[in-house]
Amino acid sequence: MGKAAKFRLETCFDFLMLVLGIVIAAVSWGYGFGSFGRPGPGLYPFFIGAAIAIFAFFILVSDLRSDTGKPVLDKEGAVTLILMTVTFCLWIVAMPLLGYVVVTLLAAFAFCKILKLEGWWRPLAVSGGTALFIYLLFDYWMYIDLPRGILG
Amino acid sequence: MEGLGLLVNGFVNSFTVVNLVACFVGALIGTIVGVMPGLGPTATMALMLPFTLSYGATTGLIMMTGVWYGAMYGGSTTSILVNIPGEAASVVTCLDGYQMSKKGRAGAALALVAIGSFVAGTIGILGLQFFAPLLGNAALSFGPPEFLCFMIFAFVLLSNLSAEAPLKGALMIAFGLFLSTIGINPMDSYPRFTFGVEKLMLGIDFLPVAMGLFGVSEILSIALEKYVRPQINRVRLRELYPSREEARRSVYPALRGSILGFFMGLLPGPCTVISTFVSYALEKKISKNPGEFGHGAVEGVVGPESANNSAVMGSMIPLLTLGIPFAAPSAIMLAGLRMHNVEPGPMLFTSHPDVFWTFIAAMYLGNIMLLILNLPLVGAFAKIAMIRPQILMPIISVICLVGVYSVRNSLFDVWVMIIAGVVGLFLRKWKYPIAPFIIGVVLGPTTENSLRQTFLMFRGDLSLVADRPISVTFLALAAAFLAFKFAAPFFGKKFPLKIEEESKL
Numbered sequence: 001m002g003k004a005a006k007f008r009l010e011t012c013f014d015f016l017m018l019v020l021g022i023v024i025a026a027v028s029w030g031y032g033f034g035s036f037g038r039p040g041p042g043l044y045p046f047f048i049g050a051a052i053a054i055f056a057f058f059i060l061v062s063d064l065r066s067d068t069g070k071p072v073l074d075k076e077g078a079v080t081l082i083l084m085t086v087t088f089c090l091w092i093v094a095m096p097l098l099g100y101v102v103v104t105l106l107a108a109f110a111f112c113k114i115l116k117l118e119g120w121w122r123p124l125a126v127s128g129g130t131a132l133f134i135y136l137l138f139d140y141w142m143y144i145d146l147p148r149g150i151l152g
Numbered sequence: 153m154e155g156l157g158l159l160v161n162g163f164v165n166s167f168t169v170v171n172l173v174a175c176f177v178g179a180l181i182g183t184i185v186g187v188m189p190g191l192g193p194t195a196t197m198a199l200m201l202p203f204t205l206s207y208g209a210t211t212g213l214i215m216m217t218g219v220w221y222g223a224m225y226g227g228s229t230t231s232i233l234v235n236i237p238g239e240a241a242s243v244v245t246c247l248d249g250y251q252m253s254k255k256g257r258a259g260a261a262l263a264l265v266a267i268g269s270f271v272a273g274t275i276g277i278l279g280l281q282f283f284a285p286l287l288g289n290a291a292l293s294f295g296p297p298e299f300l301c302f303m304i305f306a307f308v309l310l311s312n313l314s315a316e317a318p319l320k321g322a323l324m325i326a327f328g329l330f331l332s333t334i335g336i337n338p339m340d341s342y343p344r345f346t347f348g349v350e351k352l353m354l355g356i357d358f359l360p361v362a363m364g365l366f367g368v369s370e371i372l373s374i375a376l377e378k379y380v381r382p383q384i385n386r387v388r389l390r391e392l393y394p395s396r397e398e399a400r401r402s403v404y405p406a407l408r409g410s411i412l413g414f415f416m417g418l419l420p421g422p423c424t425v426i427s428t429f430v431s432y433a434l435e436k437k438i439s440k441n442p443g444e445f446g447h448g449a450v451e452g453v454v455g456p457e458s459a460n461n462s463a464v465m466g467s468m469i470p471l472l473t474l475g476i477p478f479a480a481p482s483a484i485m486l487a488g489l490r491m492h493n494v495e496p497g498p499m500l501f502t503s504h505p506d507v508f509w510t511f512i513a514a515m516y517l518g519n520i521m522l523l524i525l526n527l528p529l530v531g532a533f534a535k536i537a538m539i540r541p542q543i544l545m546p547i548i549s550v551i552c553l554v555g556v557y558s559v560r561n562s563l564f565d566v567w568v569m570i571i572a573g574v575v576g577l578f579l580r581k582w583k584y585p586i587a588p589f590i591i592g593v594v595l596g597p598t599t600e601n602s603l604r605q606t607f608l609m610f611r612g613d614l615s616l617v618a619d620r621p622i623s624v625t626f627l628a629l630a631a632a633f634l635a636f637k638f639a640a641p642f643f644g645k646k647f648p649l650k651i652e653e654e655s656k657l
Contacts, residue, residue, distance in 0.1 A: 010582045017323065024330055024345075031344060036612030041342035043607075044600045045333045048326055055323040062319075072581045077376040081577070084375055084549075088368070088570045091553050092563050100557075104550045111546035115375055122543075130547045134554050142206050144558045 009072055014060040021053025083114045099149025100138075105131035159281070162509030166517060170211055171510065174204075175518045178215035182222020183525060185239075187230055187533045188544070192239050193223035194480040194587075195366040199548070201359055201488050202555040209492030210507050214514040216488055217468070220481045221273065221515070224424065224461045225522050228265045229530060230537045232258055232453070241424040241460040244432045244452075251448035259530075260394035264402045264450060265457045266526040272410035272458035273519040276465025279414045280472075281512050284501075287473040291498040294474070294622070296605035301623035303599050306420045306476060308630040310588050312637060313421030321588045324579075328592020329599060331356055338597075339604060351564050358487045358593060360556050360569035365586050366480070367552045368573025373580055374541050398450050405435050405451040409458030416459065417466020420478040422587065427463040428456035465515075472496050472508060476595060480587035483594045 025046050034040025073081060087110045095103045108130040112123035138144045165171070178200075185196045197216045204212030227242030232249035245265070252261040294302070311321030334345045335355030346352040394402070409431045416427035435455040436445045445452045470476050475497035477483040489496055494504055501508060526533070556569045579586060610616040617623050 009578070013578065013582065017327070021326075027345065031342065036607050036614070038612075039604045039607045041337050041340050041344060044603055045330065045344060048330045048333065051326040052323060052330060055319050055326060059317070059319050059323060062317075072578065073376065080375055081372060081574075084372055085570065085574055088549070088553065088573075091550075092566050092570075095553075095557070096563070100554060104554060107553065108546045108550045111549050112542065115542040115545055117540075117542040117546075126543055126546055130550055133547075134550060138554060138558060142203070142558075146554070146558060146561075 011060065011063050014056055014063055017056035018053055018060055021049050021051070021056055024049030024052060080114060084111070087111060087114065095149075096147050097149055100146045101131055101135050102149065104134050158505055158509040159513060161506070162511070162513035163516075165210070165506060165510040166214070166514040170207060171214055171514055172517070174207065174211045174215040175218050175514050176521055178218020179222040179225075179518050179522050179525060182219035182224075183226035183522065183533060184222075184536055185219065186223035186226025186228075186242075187536050188539065192366075192370070193220045194484060195370045196223070197481055197484045197488075198359070198362040198366045199552060199555060201362070201484065201491070202559045204488055205491060205559065209489055209494040209504070210510045210514075212488050212492060213485060213507065213511050214518070216481075216485050217464070217511070217515060218518050220464050221461065221518060222522055224457075224464055225266065225269050225526050226533060227460075228269075228453075228457050229262065229526075229533050232261045232265070234537060236537075240422065241428050241463075242457070243425070244428040244456040247432070247446055248449045248452035251446065252450065252453060255448050257394075257398070257448065260398050261450070261453050262530050263527060264394050264398060264454050266523055266530075268402060268406035268409065268454040268458040269461040269526075270519055270523040271406045272413060272462040273465070273522070274516070275407075275410040276414050276417075276462040277512060277515045277519065279462075280465045280468055280515075284469050284472050284508070287469060288498050288501045291473050294498065295620075296602045296609060297617055297620050297623045298626070299474075299598065300602035300606050301617070301620075301626035302474070303476065303595060303602060305626040305630040306470075306478065307588075307592075308633055310420040310478070310591060312633070313419065313426065316583050318637075320584045324584055324586070324589040325592040328589040328594075329596045331361070331593050332596020333600065337600075339601065356568060357560070357565055359491075359559055360565040361572045361593060362484055362487065362590055363552055363556050364569040364572025365576035365579075365590060366484075367548070368569060369576030369580060369586075371545050371549050371552070372573060372577045374545055376577075377541075379541055394450075401450050402454040405431075405455035406458045408434065409455040410462045413459030413462030414466040417463035418469060418478070420470075423467050423479055424460040424463045427459040431455040431459035472500055473498060475500075475598065477591055480590055483587070483591045486594050 026049075028042035028044075028046035028049055031042030031045070032040035033042050033046060087107055090110075091103055091107045094106075105127050108127035109123050112126050117123050117126065138146055166175070181196065181200070182193060185193060197219050200216065200219065201212075204215055207215075223239050224241060227237060227239040228245045228249065231237045231242040231245035232253050235246050235250040235253075237243045237246055249261050249265075252258060307322070307325050311325055312318045313321075332355070334352055336343050336346075336353055343353060409427075412431050412434065413424075413427040416430060417423045419426065432445075432452055432455060435449075435451040436442050439445065439449070439451060441449070464481075467477075467479050467482055470478050471482040471486060473496075475486065475495060477486045486496060489507075494500075494507055552569065553566060557563065557566050559565065576586060579589075606614075606617075617627070
């Protein structure tokens, strides 16, 4: 998994940066390069794109030549990452509908369970306390009006 | 005398309930963050940005500096008691601090570090108070070419000092500069890289990116680690008294560390971290008993801890006088000040002198608060290190979510934060430094303005830069640094200032 995992992830990222740099330079050229005496809107990002492409190219070459790849995530880590990210995303989707207090409570509970906080009482206490703290902080202290959803 | 009058005025302004509370809260949160292995000062400052918006620029600046400063104080606690650095600038403290702890001198080490940090903080503030207005006045003569050349010099140093591989640092700076070009360009009102998406017209907001890269990625990183419960040595109040010999041996390292740290703070990159390594090396070199280092030498604890506190103040100079942050925490501060419509730079001392002098006065007060907090409460702070991430991370996660949403009531910002968080996690894993990226984002508009104005000034003839001595000096320094860097291996020299900061921001 060692070298292969590195190739799949880090090398792909380096390659993506190389492509991104080229795309930035190309799109910038389209905005109008102007001249050095009268620079257009594309001049600065063109140089930035070119720099990204050049740096990414050398990093990519160096990565391909290196053989010290280590897996970035093990299976358990990958599952934790996916679950954490999904919980973050669900907060965004559900918050306008259900209100920030309820969704924050549920999200905090989910985070506790994903991070393997034992039992039910502790996660409930942590998530309940957090939701109450957030409510007091934003509603009573900072007077910020956030979506209340079903709680009105 | 004018400076003294302004400082007195600063003290008057800082003695408001809001500013004092901000100073105390910042220092307290900073110390707690410093004590806990995991979340670092940069992440915490990014998380706190939304909460400072309800108050003025000065209050926000005081609170955030308090966090940074407090983290430097608190970071040593776990280094000494548990052999786990609370934050990156306390890694060196583990070497001799934990050895002192094993010899039953943990209390003395903690007390000497707190006093050394206080001395260093005070010297750092004095330096800032003295040098910042002077340099601010000098910077008034800077035109666009000088700013551009200074930025090039800073980027060269930053990419080299903050990453294991300088090319990765350079790539991150360039990517940050690119991100800042998204949206309508204020110079010619031309939309760039928006691809018709209305949300992108105003550009990518800094706050969600910073909170994602520093906050969410840190949370994810901690979530993936295996938690090992630390064993903490107990410290009683009466054990805090250092012996006369220990106190005597600490005086000069504290002073040397303070002065060294202050000037190291002027370097781009993780200045607080670098200052501790340099201070440790210096103390070991000039010590009469270098063999004692690594076995509980008090100089090896006090010197570096003084240096990192002083470096915080040193790094405020480029931020406040030029508006150019050299480290990730000062980039966050710059973003915070901009949110309050305060632009640091040479004009700060004439347009917003109250901000600068109130900040200086509050730092004197904060330094005293930190000393009072850290000495008697060291046992309580040590217990904070025992809080498990399974309890802490859910709380911080939802604070990130609600916090970033509350700034602009924008779910788009929350998406940006999460994407930045996941990307940031992988960047950390692949040893891409995040600090140069965020500094690139913050400095992008200034860099572009300087570049375009320079081109316009010289009508495209860049050889005219040679007629500007300050610009030439910065370019020569950058070239000399690169030449030294590339030539060093040919002469069999290692380049020692390669500090990996991303383990803990």
